[in-house]
Amino acid sequence: MASGNKVVWGISAAAVAVGVALLFLFAGKKTAGEQYSVISPFRGTIVEKVSTTGVVEPRNRLKIQPAIAGRVEEVMVQEGEMVEKGRVLALLSSSERAALLDVAKLQGKDEQAYWKGVYRETAVFAPIDGQVIVRSIEPGQTVSASDSLFVLSDRLTVKAFVDETDIGRVKNGQRALITLDAYPDIRVGGWVSHIYYESHLQNNVSIYFVDVVPDSIPSVYRSGMSANIDIAVKETLHALLLPQAAVKVSGKRSTVMLKEAGDSAEEGRKVRVMTGMADEDNIEILSGISDSARVLMQDASFVLPAEKDASNPFMPRRKKKKDS
Numbered sequence: 088m089a090s091g092n093k094v095v096w097g098i099s100a101a102a103v104a105v106g107v108a109l110l111f112l113f114a115g116k117k118t119a120g121e122q123y124s125v126i127s128p129f130r131g132t133i134v135e136k137v138s139t140t141g142v143v144e145p146r147n148r149l150k151i152q153p154a155i156a157g158r159v160e161e162v163m164v165q166e167g168e169m170v171e172k173g174r175v176l177a178l179l180s181s182s183e184r185a186a187l188l189d190v191a192k193l194q195g196k197d198e199q200a201y202w203k204g205v206y207r208e209t210a211v212f213a214p215i216d217g218q219v220i221v222r223s224i225e226p227g228q229t230v231s232a233s234d235s236l237f238v239l240s241d242r243l244t245v246k247a248f249v250d251e252t253d254i255g256r257v258k259n260g261q262r263a264l265i266t267l268d269a270y271p272d273i274r275v276g277g278w279v280s281h282i283y284y285e286s287h288l289q290n291n292v293s294i295y296f297v298d299v300v301p302d303s304i305p306s307v308y309r310s311g312m313s314a315n316i317d318i319a320v321k322e323t324l325h326a327l328l329l330p331q332a333a334v335k336v337s338g339k340r341s342t343v344m345l346k347e348a349g350d351s352a353e354e355g356r357k358v359r360v361m362t363g364m365a366d367e368d369n370i371e372i373l374s375g376i377s378d379s380a381r382v383l384m385q386d387a388s389f390v391l392p393a394e395k396d397a398s399n400p401f402m403p404r405r406k407k408k409k410d411s
Contacts, residue, residue: 090387092180093342094269095350097143099282101320101343105148107327111188111401112141112361113218113398114353116294119220121359122386123383123384123386124384124386125346125379125382125383125411126329126381127379127380127381128327128328128329128372128376128380128382128383129256129327129328129376130326130327130378131325131369132324132325132326133321133322133328133363133366133369133371134319134322134323135319135320135366136231136317136319137249137253137314137317137318138315138316138317139247139248139250139318140247140248140313140314140315140316141245141246141247141248141251141268141299141315142250142311142314143154143243143244143255143308143309143310143311143312143314144240144244144245144246145220145240145243145244145310146240146242146243146244146298146300147217147240147241148220148238148239148240148328149215149217149239149241151211151214151236151237151238152232152235152236153179153209153211153234153236154177154232154236155182155232156230156231156232156311157179157181157182157184157185157209157229157230158179158180158182158210158227158228158229158230159177159179159224159225159227159228159230160177160180160226161176161178161274162174162177162222162225162260163178164176164219164222165223166219166222166266167219167220168219169216169218169219170213170216170219171216171236172225173212173315174213175211175212176214176219176237177211177224177236177237178208178209178211179208179210179230180208180209181209183238184206186373188202194207211236211237213239214239215239216241217241217242218239218240218241219238219239219312220235220238220239220240222236222237223236223238224236224237240310243301243304243308243310244280244300245265245299245300245303245314246290246296246297247263247278247297247298247299247314247316247318248294248295248296248297249294249295249297249318250291250292250293250294251286251292251294251387252296254282254295256320256321257279257297257320258279259279259280259281259316260279261278261301262276262318263276263277263278263316263319264277264316264317264364264408265299265315265316265321266315267307267308267313267314267315268312268313269313270305270307271309271314273305273307275301275303275305275348276302277299277300277301277302277316278300279299279318280299280300281297281298282296282297282298282300282317283295283296285341289376297301299316310344315392316326321364323363323371324372325356326364326372327371327372327373328369328371328372329372329377329382330368330370330384331368331369331370332384333382333383333384333410334360334362334370336362338365341359341361342358342359342360343358343375343380343382343383344382345358345376345381345383345410346358346381346382347381350397354381358375358407359375359376360372360374361373361374361375370407375377
């Protein structure tokens with residue numbers, strides 16, 4: 088029973104010690120005083136944007152199938168290659184030609200060469216200008232008329248998934264910024280080219296597809312890559328801006344602290360302002376202060392306790408010697 092009481096008292100003492108230590112820590116921050124800096128509004132561009140995700144897709148994905156069943160004699164392109172309309176992608180022998188050439192081969196090279204000249208291969212042409220994004224055949228392979236030989240893409244675009252709460256702010260022609268999960272350092276500009284009319288349910292949320300066309304296609308872009316898209320839905324040039332930390336918001340009321348001549352470093356006059364757009368760092372000031380205003384902004388960084396208060400109160404202290 089006595090040992091149990093010792094355990095309880097030990098736990099209680101430890102809890103009290105932790106509580107007093109935390110109190111001392113926060114008390115030290117408070118006694119160090121809050122730090123303020125004086126800043127001035129500045130002019131700049133602020134953009135309101137809709138941020139969402141999407142996927143890289145071909146704008147037109149064209150599957151090429153053979154006109155005849157037979158054997159692949161030669162493949163003229165590689166995956167990823169850019170081709171022009173009318174270029175020969177592959178040469179095929181019909182099933183009859185393939186059988187005839189196999190028989191002629193047994194009769195000698197001259198017989199085989201004769202029938203190759205008389206019975207020509209069937210060419211597979213590129214119907215559009217584009218990029219070969221899928222090549223699914225090799226020489227010697229037998230194919231049917233329903234097989235897919237190649238897939239061409241005329242241009243890679245980004246299909247963005249925009250929430251229904253944001254789709255009303257998205258318009259054709261708006262600028263966008265595209266980054267890929269695989270290559271976050273590569274930032275490509277683009278523009279909204281089409282907003283789909285039908286919604287789709289994704290994770291129990293109605294979303295709309297929005298086509299965003301990149302200004303240029305980096306070589307690292309691949310169909311199916313995940314993308315992050317920022318669509319600029321509103322932009323103000325030469326706006327009066329302040330850091331968001333300088334503006335205090337309470338409900339629908341926004342205020343700043345103005346520093347006037349004769350005020351101390353921590354004194355100021357509270358002034359109500361009307362705000363507009365905001366981004367990650369700054370907020371637009373529509374009215375309430377001028378360009379020449381001097382605004383107090385609290386330094387939110389943590390301040391360590393002063394050195395004289397930094398000693399641990401739970402450590403034994405050496406008694407001071409009395410003056411003799």
